[in-house]
Amino acid sequence: MEFQISGRGVTVSDRFREYVNEKSEKIETLADKPQRLEAKVTQEGRSTSAPDSMTVELTVVGRGPVIRSEARAGDKMAAFDLAYAKLLERLRRAHDRRKVHHGRHTPPAVHDKTAGLDPAETGRPLAEQVAPEAGSQDARGDSAPVLIRRKLFPAVPMGLDDAVDAMELVGHDFYVFRDAETGRDSVVYRRAGMTYGVIALDDAVESGSVSEMREYRAG
Template sequence: MTMDVSYVARNVSIPDRFREYAQEKFSKIEQLSARAQRLEIKVTQQANHRHSDEKLTVELTVQGKGKVIRAEAQADDKFAAFDLAFGKLLERLRRLRDRQKDRQQKRVSVADATAVLPPTEPGQSLVEQAIANQASQEQADPGDRDEVPVRIRKKIFPATPVSVDDAVDAMELVGHDFYLFIDASSGQPSAVYRRKGWSYGVITLDADHPGAEVHEEDIDYRAATV
């Protein structure tokens, strides 16, 4: 097993039988994600004695090179919750692997990309040839550039307000460097983005106070569940 596995328990114990049950399934993660480096298994039960039948929550977080994939589920016991969360995790890892395969298949080799280029004249560099070709095209039809309008493509996506933590998870799931969302706590348009290392940033637009100064604060990821 090459992944580092850690267990976190909140208001509940994790017996050896549960650890053995989970370990039997770890190989499926490595099959779908060769870059998986760390797996955190968190089992939580609400500390509310008035509800003794409170369901347990199992959260699974896989960390790799530049990726964080997370899934969680609730059930009456920790084994059932683990199976539900593990199924969600495998599906997200499978989608991520398929997207990476699609990107690799769409990559064009240097030979294919330059196949349509005319041969370089002896004693003339590619840069010089490109400049000469551009100049000849402008002389042939100098009005083309002025007649081409500047186009802006606009897309509108439906948005469901989510928390900053969920926005980070969604960004990592799709593999982008940023993610636009509506902050559920404030209702304001925001964007999370990846910084250096395992750190993230979030930008929020406050249209209600246009004259206010820029406000900064540091928040912890999943602070409410730790």
């Protein structure tokens, strides 16, 4: 498995690289033919001693879906350990799903597998939810502009259930995908109460919206 370790605003030491390499054996065991592990360390603000000043993002790229985790702590080692624990949990979920597809056991309930995840706040504007914390804003200065990052991904068709699984594996509150059944570009998202929603655009719908309900992994 290839390693890509980078730092933004912080120097990545040889000790940290060795630490990541030592932890990689477990990742290779659980991941589905992993090709690359990406570790990105980012220092938030100017002080390395401030709480949650270090962010570590881990991404496993392989034959299956991309699996990602992120954590913040006062130093990069602690942040890595937190992100690593999240990554292993998501790798185990993916490993269990591969067993399900081979017919080895009954799939676990979505509620059980997502009980530890925080739902998105439906009553609060998205801009407020994604805004940086006050400490980070002060460190960058009041005049710092609000940035919008654009990303492009390959349009790989998948089923709605698979899109839900992919969203949970990367640890996001939403996931953009192309619905294999309808051909529409869609967004699945996590709702309050351990349920999910999906939004799609259709030129045939003249006004308002059309909705329906279905069970996860029904049938």
